[in-house]
Amino acid sequence: MSRIYDNKPLENLPVQNVHWNGNWDQFQADLIKSPKDNPGVLCEGKIKNQARISITSLSNGSPASKARYYILFLEIETAYRRKFNVSGEEIEPNFNETTKVSTGYLNSSYDVKAKGKTDRLLVDEVKSVIHDSKIEVMIKDILAKSSPGDVFLLFKEDDHDKVEISNGSSVRIKTLRDSPIVESLVIRDEASVTTKNFVGDERVGCTWTDKVMKVKSLAEEKKDNQDNAEIDEDEWND
Numbered sequence: 001m002s003r004i005y006d007n008k009p010l011e012n013l014p015v016q017n018v019h020w021n022g023n024w025d026q027f028q029a030d031l032i033k034s035p036k037d038n039p040g041v042l043c044e045g046k047i048k049n050q051a052r053i054s055i056t057s058l059s060n061g062s063p064a065s066k067a068r069y070y071i072l073f074l075e076i077e078t079a080y081r082r083k084f085n086v087s088g089e090e091i092e093p094n095f096n097e098t099t100k101v102s103t104g105y106l107n108s109s110y111d112v113k114a115k116g117k118t119d120r121l122l123v124d125e126v127k128s129v130i131h132d133s134k135i136e137v138m139i140k141d142i143l144a145k146s147s148p149g150d151v152f153l154l155f156k157e158d159d160h161d162k163v164e165i166s167n168g169s170s171v172r173i174k175t176l177r178d179s180p181i182v183e184s185l186v187i188r189d190e191a192s193v194t195t196k197n198f199v200g201d202e203r204v205g206c207t208w209t210d211k212v213m214k215v216k217s218l219a220e221e222k223k224d225n226q227d228n229a230e231i232d233e234d235e236w237n238d
Helices: 024-032 123-130 133-138 210-223
Strands: 015-020 041-057 065-081 098-102 110-114 151-156 170-175 182-189 194-199
Touching: 015 133, 024 041, 024 065, 041 123, 065 123, 065 170, 123 151, 151 182
Parallel strands: 015 041
Antiparallel strands: 041 065, 041 170, 065 151, 098 110, 170 182, 182 194
16 A cells, blocks of 8 residues: 655756757667666665756757656665676676575575675765766756765656655665666665565566566576575665
8 A cells, every 4th residue: 555645845846947968868878778887876775855857958950859857866875786697687786795605404504705896886986987977067056056975866757756756765776877867766665675666667566676586586496406505695675
């Protein structure tokens, strides 16, 4: 059952007009086609504030077009590099540099083994990864009023209207490649540590790990008959 939600504060947010020097739609299309070594970021945190913008594209020889977005100011709690396999399917990031491996009967004892470099990112690293100087110039007047510690992300107004999002909401976000544009967003229910709404996948209500877990479950099936099975230490708690 959905919680009671009052969207009046968001309806009252003024729409601020900004200008993009070029074709905004083409800019996003180019991002999607960008190299796989720009996978984007997974992050969790709380929405501290929001703003609404209308982007007008100023492209020579083409009629002006408009797109509406919310700017989400996010206080990041955890963040990781997104990862994809050679087939282009998203896989689980390396949450830790070590993992526990069962060495005894019925998991009675464990060894700690190295897993390699973690994919965890610090807040400053997130800012560096998703930095886009053209976008920052476009919304510089709005950013000037924000808190230096917050990360800003652009979320399509149409997608924003599909979820119950407000200031203080706990969210899980994937960015579109290495950019500050939201590819998908999950509203997290902190009381039950479950997701409430999801935008950007096959259905509303699923978790962002659905595709990841398909890959993971296949890998785990192959390990069922092995004596030494790895124990997950995922930090997402879902």
